[in-house]
Amino acid sequence: MNPFPSYAPLTIDAQQIDKIEAVGGEVEVTLTAMPRDGDGPSGQVRIRFDLEGTRELAARLTAAIVTAGVQLKSRQR
Numbered sequence: 213m214n215p216f217p218s219y220a221p222l223t224i225d226a227q228q229i230d231k232i233e234a235v236g237g238e239v240e241v242t243l244t245a246m247p248r249d250g251d252g253p254s255g256q257v258r259i260r261f262d263l264e265g266t267r268e269l270a271a272r273l274t275a276a277i278v279t280a281g282v283q284l285k286s287r288q289r
Contacts, residue, residue, distance in 0.1 A: 223248035224257060239266040 224245040231242040238260045246254035261269060 214276055227254055232255065235260070 224243075225248055226252075227244045227246065229241065230244055233240055240258055240260045243257045243259070244254055245257050246252065
């Protein structure tokens with residue numbers, strides 16, 4: 213995966229969450245991912261969030277998960 217693509221934003225498909233840990237007062241998430249367009253191999257990606265950013269992310273992820281679940285249910289009808 214090219215971490216500096218010539219286009220932005222880089223969209224990845226996370227294949228698995230490898231590790232989540234506290235590092236120096238920040239939250240670090242390590243994922244195995246591959247580029248969305250499938251052009252390239254999978255690899256590990258590390259993302260760090262400050263504590264406040266992590267709290268906001270957790271709330272937004274929860275809301276997105278609920279929304280995605282509702283969308284899937286409505287498609288299955």
